[in-house]
Amino acid sequence: MRPPTLADWILRRVLPLGKRGESILGDLREEFRSHPSRLWYWRQTIALTLQYLTHDSPQSALTYPRSTPMWFDLRSDLRAALRTLRRTPGTSTVIVATLAVAIGAATIGFAFADFALFRGLPVDDPSRVVSVFTADAHGSNPRARVSAPDLLDYRARTTTLVHLSGMREGRVPLIRNGRSQTLTAGFVTANAFPAMGQHAAVGRIFHEGEDVPGADPVVVLAHHYWRDEMQSRRDAIGRTLQIGRTFYTIVGVMSPQIEFGNLAEPDVWLPLSLSAEEPRDQRNLRFIARLKDGVSFEQAAAEMASIGAALATEHPLTNGGWTTRLVPIRDITGGQGFWVVIALFLLSMGLLVAIATANVSNLIMVRAASRARELAVRSAMGARGSRLLRQFIVEGVVLAALGAAISLPVAWLGLQGIAAVNAEPAFQQIAIDVHELSFVASLALICPIVFSLASARQIRSPDLRAVLAAQGGRGATARMRGRSALVVAQVALAVVLLTATAFVFKSINYAFSQPLGMAVDRLLIFTLEFNEAVYPDVDAARAAADATRTAVAGLPGVIQVAAVNALPVLGDTGMVAITIDEHAVAPGEASPTAVVTGADANAMQTLGVPLRAGRWWSEGTMMGAVITQAAAERYFGGVQQAVGRTVSFQRGHERVSFQIVGVSGDVANLNRTMLPPPRIWIPMPPATRRFAFIVEAEDPAAVASGVRTVAASVAPSVAVESLQTLAEAMDRAKASDYVIIFALAGFAVVALILATAGLFGVISYSVSQRTPELGTRMALGASASAVVALVARQSLTLIGIGLLIGLAGGVTVGFGMQSMLFGTSPIDPVTLASVSGLLMAVSLLATAIPAWRASRIDPVIALRSE
Amino acid sequence: MGRNFLGEFEQRVLLAILRCDRAAYPIEIRKEITRASGHEPSRGAFYTTLDRLEAKQLVRWTTEGGDAGRDGLPQRKFTVTPEGLKALRASRKTLFELWRGLDGILGES
Numbered sequence: 001m002r003p004p005t006l007a008d009w010i011l012r013r014v015l016p017l018g019k020r021g022e023s024i025l026g027d028l029r030e031e032f033r034s035h036p037s038r039l040w041y042w043r044q045t046i047a048l049t050l051q052y053l054t055h056d057s058p059q060s061a062l063t064y065p066r067s068t069p070m071w072f073d074l075r076s077d078l079r080a081a082l083r084t085l086r087r088t089p090g091t092s093t094v095i096v097a098t099l100a101v102a103i104g105a106a107t108i109g110f111a112f113a114d115f116a117l118f119r120g121l122p123v124d125d126p127s128r129v130v131s132v133f134t135a136d137a138h139g140s141n142p143r144a145r146v147s148a149p150d151l152l153d154y155r156a157r158t159t160t161l162v163h164l165s166g167m168r169e170g171r172v173p174l175i176r177n178g179r180s181q182t183l184t185a186g187f188v189t190a191n192a193f194p195a196m197g198q199h200a201a202v203g204r205i206f207h208e209g210e211d212v213p214g215a216d217p218v219v220v221l222a223h224h225y226w227r228d229e230m231q232s233r234r235d236a237i238g239r240t241l242q243i244g245r246t247f248y249t250i251v252g253v254m255s256p257q258i259e260f261g262n263l264a265e266p267d268v269w270l271p272l273s274l275s276a277e278e279p280r281d282q283r284n285l286r287f288i289a290r291l292k293d294g295v296s297f298e299q300a301a302a303e304m305a306s307i308g309a310a311l312a313t314e315h316p317l318t319n320g321g322w323t324t325r326l327v328p329i330r331d332i333t334g335g336q337g338f339w340v341v342i343a344l345f346l347l348s349m350g351l352l353v354a355i356a357t358a359n360v361s362n363l364i365m366v367r368a369a370s371r372a373r374e375l376a377v378r379s380a381m382g383a384r385g386s387r388l389l390r391q392f393i394v395e396g397v398v399l400a401a402l403g404a405a406i407s408l409p410v411a412w413l414g415l416q417g418i419a420a421v422n423a424e425p426a427f428q429q430i431a432i433d434v435h436e437l438s439f440v441a442s443l444a445l446i447c448p449i450v451f452s453l454a455s456a457r458q459i460r461s462p463d464l465r466a467v468l469a470a471q472g473g474r475g476a477t478a479r480m481r482g483r484s485a486l487v488v489a490q491v492a493l494a495v496v497l498l499t500a501t502a503f504v505f506k507s508i509n510y511a512f513s514q515p516l517g518m519a520v521d522r523l524l525i526f527t528l529e530f531n532e533a534v535y536p537d538v539d540a541a542r543a544a545a546d547a548t549r550t551a552v553a554g555l556p557g558v559i560q561v562a563a564v565n566a567l568p569v570l571g572d573t574g575m576v577a578i579t580i581d582e583h584a585v586a587p588g589e590a591s592p593t594a595v596v597t598g599a600d601a602n603a604m605q606t607l608g609v610p611l612r613a614g615r616w617w618s619e620g621t622m623m624g625a626v627i628t629q630a631a632a633e634r635y636f637g638g639v640q641q642a643v644g645r646t647v648s649f650q651r652g653h654e655r656v657s658f659q660i661v662g663v664s665g666d667v668a669n670l671n672r673t674m675l676p677p678p679r680i681w682i683p684m685p686p687a688t689r690r691f692a693f694i695v696e697a698e699d700p701a702a703v704a705s706g707v708r709t710v711a712a713s714v715a716p717s718v719a720v721e722s723l724q725t726l727a728e729a730m731d732r733a734k735a736s737d738y739v740i741i742f743a744l745a746g747f748a749v750v751a752l753i754l755a756t757a758g759l760f761g762v763i764s765y766s767v768s769q770r771t772p773e774l775g776t777r778m779a780l781g782a783s784a785s786a787v788v789a790l791v792a793r794q795s796l797t798l799i800g801i802g803l804l805i806g807l808a809g810g811v812t813v814g815f816g817m818q819s820m821l822f823g824t825s826p827i828d829p830v831t832l833a834s835v836s837g838l839l840m841a842v843s844l845l846a847t848a849i850p851a852w853r854a855s856r857i858d859p860v861i862a863l864r865s866e
Numbered sequence: 867m868g869r870n871f872l873g874e875f876e877q878r879v880l881l882a883i884l885r886c887d888r889a890a891y892p893i894e895i896r897k898e899i900t901r902a903s904g905h906e907p908s909r910g911a912f913y914t915t916l917d918r919l920e921a922k923q924l925v926r927w928t929t930e931g932g933d934a935g936r937d938g939l940p941q942r943k944f945t946v947t948p949e950g951l952k953a954l955r956a957s958r959k960t961l962f963e964l965w966r967g968l969d970g971i972l973g974e975s
Contacts, residue, residue, distance in 0.1 A: 016917075019929045019940050024913050026932050026939030027892050033935055044909050051910020 001036045003029065007045040013389060013453070014052045024048070053390055074394070081395040091367055092399065094757075095360050099403025101750055102356030103443050104410030107432070108743065109349030110439045111415060113342050115430045124197020129329040130161070130297070132287040132304060136575070136593050137321035144575065145283045148274040150311060150319070154287075157307050160300035162292050163195035166272060166285035169265065171690075173531035175242040180534050180717045183243070186222075186266035189274060195288045196258070202226070203237040203252030211271035218271065219248040223256035225267040241268070244533040279650045280318035281577040281591075288329065301326040318577055318650075320591055341740055344500060344817060348747040351493045353443060355751050358486045358493075359758045361451035364396070365483055366765055389452070396448025404444035408432065411440075418743065487755075487762045488802040494748070494755035495806020495839055500813045501748040502831045503821055505741050510823030512734060517667035517676060518568065519608025522559075523726035524700035525567060526707060529690045534717045538687055544715050545691045549600075551710040552695055557703050559696040562606040565598035565684060567692045568667040570729055575677065578649045580635055582657070592635050594627070594678040596649065598685045604664055606694050614643040614662030622683050625658035631678030632663045639663045647680060658682055700725045752842060755802075760846040763795050767850040774854055775862020784855035791854045795847035803836055810835065872924075872957045878903070879915055880924065880946055880954055889945045892916065916944065924950035 008025070015021030028048075032041055085092040123129050134150075135142045146154075148166065155164045165188065172185045190206040199205065201223055210218055219241055221230070230236040240247040254269060272285075291300050308324025368375070375388060412432055419430070528548060530541035545563060553561040575593035601619045604611070604626065612632075617624030627642055636642035648657030658680070666676035697703045704723055711720045722729070767774070774787055814826025824831060872880070882898040883890045890898075892913070900906045919925045927942040946954075965972075 019942070020917070022939050023892070023929065023942040026936040026941050028909075029939060030936045030941075031893060047908050047910040048913070049910075051908070051914050 001032075001038070003032055003041050004038050004045075007042055010049060011045055014049045016052075077391050077394040078398065080391055081398045084395055085398065088367060091363055095363050095399050096402045096406065098356050098359055098363075098754060098757075099400055099447065100406035100410055102352050102754070103404050103407035103440055103447075104414065105747055105750055106349040106353050106443065107407060107411035107436050107440055108414045108418075109345040109352075109747070111411070111430050111432060111436050112345050112743075113349075114435050114439075123329055126329050128291045129196065130289055130291060130300065130326050131329055133325045133327055134283060134308070135323050135325065136577075136591075137323075144322075146285050146287045146324075147280045147283045147318075148278040148285060149276045149280050150283075151285055151287060152274055152276050153311060154304070154307060157310075158289075158300075158303060160292055160295045160303045161289040163191045164287070164289040165189045165192035165195045166274060166287060167192050168272065168285050171529060172243045172268070172270070173529070173533045174268075175244070175533050178717065180531060180719065182529055182531075182719050182721060183225075183267040184265045185243075186263070186269045187272035188269055189272050192272075192288060193254075195290055198258050199255050200252035201255040202234060203250070205252055205254070206269075206271055211273050213273050213275075215271065217246050217248040218251045219243070220252045220254055220269040221250060222259065222266050222268060223254055224259060224264070226253040229267075242533075243268070243270075244531060245536075277653070279652070280315055281650055297326070297328065317579075317591065341820070344504070344744065344813075347500070347813065348497055348744060348751075351497050352747055352751055352754075353447070355490045355493045355754045355758075357447050357450050358490045359754050359761075360399070360447070362483055362486050362758050362761055364392075364451050366761065368392075392452040393448060396452040397445065400444040400448040404440045407440060408437075411436070414746075483762050483765070484798055487758050487798050488805070490755040490758045491799055491802025491839070491843070492806035492809060494751040495803055495835060496809040496813060497744075497748045497751045498835045498839065499807065499810025499832065500817065501741070501744040502835050503814050503817065503824060503826070503828075504744055506824040506828070506831060507820060507822045508738065508741050511672040514668060514672065515666075516569065516730075517609060517665050520727050520730055522696050522698065522700055523607070524695040524697060524703060524707065524724070525692060525726050525729060526695075526711070526723040527690065527692045527721040528711060528715060528718050529721070530715065530718060531689060534715075535689070538689065541689050542686070544718075545688075548691075548711060548714045549693065551714050552693065552707055555703055555706040555710065557697045557699060557706075559698070560602060560606050561693060561695050562600040562603035563684065563691040563693050564600070564603050565688050565690060565692065567694075567729075568597060568607070568679070569669070570733060571692060576649050578635075578647050578680070580647055581645055582648065592678070594631050594647075594680045596680050596682060598683065598688055599681050600684060603694065604681065606696050607667075609667060610665040612663045612665055613639045614660070617661050617683060622686075623658050624661040624683065626662040626664050626681040627660055628664050628666045628676065628679040628681075630666050630676050631680060634678055651685065652687075694726070700727075752839070756842050756846045759795065759798065759843055760849070762798070763791065763847055764850040764853070766794065767791060767854045770854075771857055771862050774857050775859045778857060778862075779859035787855045787857070788851045791851040792844075792847055795843065795851075799840065799843045803839060806839075807832055807836065872953055875907070875911070875915055876919060876924075877954065877957060878907075879912070879919060880950055883925065883944050883946050884954075889943055891941055891943055895944065919950070922949075922953075923947060924953055 011025055011028075012021075015024050028041070028044055035041075132146055132154075133142065134144045134146055136144070145168075146166070151164065151166050154161070158164065167186060167188045170185050170187055171182050173180045174183045175181075188206070188211075190208050190211040193199070193205040200220065203220075205220060206218065209215060221236070226232060226236060236250055237252065239250050241250060242248075248270070291297065304324050304326040308319075308322065311324075312319040312322055378388065415430055415432065528545065530544050532538075532541075535541040535544060549561050549563060552558060576596050577591040578594050578596075580592060601617055601621070604616055611626075612629050614626070616626060625647060627647070629639055632639045632642035636645060642660050642663055645660050646657050647660060648655055650656075664681065667679060669675065669677050695703060695707065704725075707723060708720055711718070774782075774790070777790075778784075778787060810832070811826050814821070818826060878899050879895060882895045882902070885898055886894050896907060896909075896912055899912075916925065920927065924947055925944050926947055927944045929940045929942055932939045932941055
């Protein structure tokens with residue numbers, strides 16, 4: 001058995017030089033033959049290392065008292081370290097700043113990853129918690145939810161899952177002092193909280209039997225609502241809230257842990273009763289369940305897939321072609337790109353820290369080189385290598401600790417910035433706490449060890465005479481080679497990061513450069529919900545909506561007003577199964593699906609959606625429909641073929657059918673990376689209570705206050721929701737994708753700056769070392785341009801090697817993140833060429849100054865020092 | 867130069883060297899201490915003590931080339947110097963003086 005290489009490597013750095021240390025290592029090797037255990041070897045290594053790092057023996061006994069306690073040594077090391085920092089303020093500042101920026105950026109990346117991986121899920125024992133995605137055969141909706149009757153069937157048939165629960169979001173009217181206020185509600189079956197393993201902070205969660213029709217109405221408050229609206233008063237339990245026309249008794253307050261991502265939004269939790277009577281194609285429930293003890297995920301997944309297949313056969317009209325896929329709960333926390341983003345963040349973070357450490361190593365090696373004489377003198381006076389090494393480590397730790405301390409405000413500012421540009425709840429919840437602090441602390445400890453050991457070879461260089469005899473620092477080729485390798489590594493790492501960033505940037509730009517399909521400028525949007533508490537009669541709700549429309553249209557500056565029941569792109573609901581020309585689909589075949597949007601007759605003109613064929617329906621028509629080009633092409637084989645045909649689908653308990661009178665242009669998907677969905681515009685359904693109004697005006701922002709006044713006078717008890725210009729709303733939706741690119745771009749820019757600084761350092765150092773040589777060349781007739789070429793060649797070689805390695809790494813990363821690449825590919829020549837170009841430009845800049853300096857060397861002066 | 871006081875572990879190391887025919891390899895010295903005391907001294911403490919005894923000029927060492935069993939690494943052979951013998955004698959004298967008459971309390975029962 002071979003002794004562990006790393007242990008030997010450490011020992012060679014720690015043990016005394018020469019025969020003394022070699023013989024100790026020899027003893028250890030000899031005894032290793034009779035103790036062939038790596039663990040034993042490591043224990044001995046640690047014992048020796050600790051002893052030799054903390055105690056000084058013979059030679060240093062001459063200079064330090066033997067009984068010097070370790071803390072005294074440390075104190076003197078610290079003093080020496082601070083002295084060194086003061087003596088080289090420029091280098092020290094650069095090192096501390098480099099570390100502060102890199103550790104700060106890494107901490108931001110870590111905070112995201114930490115949030116997503118370790119604390120995000122408000123679920124106890126997440127590996128046992130599962131969800132279900134249903135998917136239609138078209139693949140246009142791969143992550144659909146489940147319907148209530150399907151969920152009830154799962155419950156009845158499964159043998160592998162427990163706590164099969166459902167959950168959906170909704171809005172409810174809270175009536176307080178006669179005024180209506182819209183609350184966000186989470187509707188959950190009674191077993192949903194047990195499925196997640198969540199508890200009440202105060203009071204209790206729902207009991208079994210409270211989620212069936214006719215049960216006493218009870219409500220559980222979200223922690224934030226209880227804190228903000230009830231001042232965290234415990235006597236809130238037992239009180240009632242009027243929601244709609246029902247009085248709900250408050251039985252508990254949920255633990256704040258559940259407030260994660262979308263689950264942070266509900267103000268109140270209400271029991272959800274599942275009814276087998278609901279249409280099966282109304283897939284609006286999020287499904288959560290737990291694996292039964294002893295059941296593996298694969299077993300449960302197979303069973304759920306077969307239950308899904310059975311339902312597809314039993315209910316061909318609604319379930320035909322639909323598949324059921326069990327997924328780990330983690331998969332529902334983010335989109336498909338989510339984990340790729342987290343991986344990218346972790347990767348960038350690692351690369352950045354690596355680059356910064358390489359850079360600092362470089363700077364420290366330069367400093368160590370210039371301190372070679374000091375070190376040699378100290379060695380000659382009897383300071384032991386291990387002692388010098390320890391001092392280097394202490395210096396490194398001091399630098400890293402300063403950098404880490406400054407990195408915290410850097411990271412905090414970064415996170416504040418991200419939270420400011422993006423209103424998504426998850427980003428608001430990312431914070432710096434003990435996890436991040438310990439991450440920073442461990443980086444502050446690991447980095448200096450790496451960069452101190454990098455220069456350790458130098459400290460332990462036994463050839464003191466050579467160093468002392470040499471006038472300058474020549475003959476340092478081996479050292480140069482080490483530093484050149486560091487620069488190549490830095491360039492390569494920076495290129496990897498740049499390439500990944502360029503891919504993400506191109507993809508997101510591509511997604512958002514796809515046509516939206518509607519006009520965004522000049523539009524103001526707001527939503528009113530005429531709930532049944534205030535408007536028991538649905539006709540009264542409709543009349544109030546009409547009155548609002550008329551009043552807003554009368555405001556000065558308003559061109560036209562229309563309403564839809566859900567805003568395309570921003571507020572789209574799920575897909576609905578449709579039937580074409582009353583033809584039932586063949587068994588096993590998926591029924592066509594589409595997004596159905598209820599709209600006023602003038603809504604499409606107001607939104608600026610173009611007409612491709614036929615006409616809009618006229619006011620008062622109830623049975624005309626306009627479908628989008630995507631729907632016409634997919635289901636009718638073309639725009640012209642669709643007009644005059646019929647589509648029908650289930651609405652509540654009745655089946656409704658519409659005659660297609662026209663075909664419109666496509667409107668983008670909410671997820672901009674997906675194709676525009678097939679869409680059917682129909683006249684506003686009679687039972688609509690929630691109206692999203694679209695106001696066209698020359699200056700939409702200017703009419704906002706007028707809209708508020710009008711709404712307050714027409715429907716005083718209805719709250720005006722999300723009043724904003726459509727452009728603002730779109731920008732906000734975009735921001736969450738762009739925040740990723742901003743963060744990645746930030747990482748990449750920092751990486752590029754660090755790598756450039758490293759390159760600059762190495763080239764200028766090499767020029768200063770080669771001054772006599774270059775001077776000789778010039779004296780012998782070399783032209784200035786030849787000298788510049790010489791320096792540039794050295795620099796270009798480093799850049800070239802780094803670039804090639806980096807591009808290979810970047811392409812590899814690109815293949816890894818292919819699922820989030822759109823409109824580009826991992827070997828996209830334009831991306832790779834622009835990354836190379838950018839890197840070349842920046843690095844040539846870093847070369848230009850030292851090269852220019854080299855060309856200005858005065859041969860006379862250079863040679864005089866010879 | 868003042869007299870050298872010996873720590874207990876230093877005494878053990880010196881005595882162990884003498885017990886190995888007055889010249890010993892570190893591995894043997896350590897084995898001898900282990901045998902006599904019943905537990906193995908820490909490797910780090912052992913080598914730094916040897917270094918310290920050397921600094922006090924109580925031991926000296928010569929090197930021999932290593933064989934294949936040591937991967938060719940050299941090995942040291944330690945001898946106790948006359949100074950070392952003197953320090954041991956002085957130490958023994960002091961200890962005997964202090965031990966005398968205490969058998970009633972400390973004698974093995």
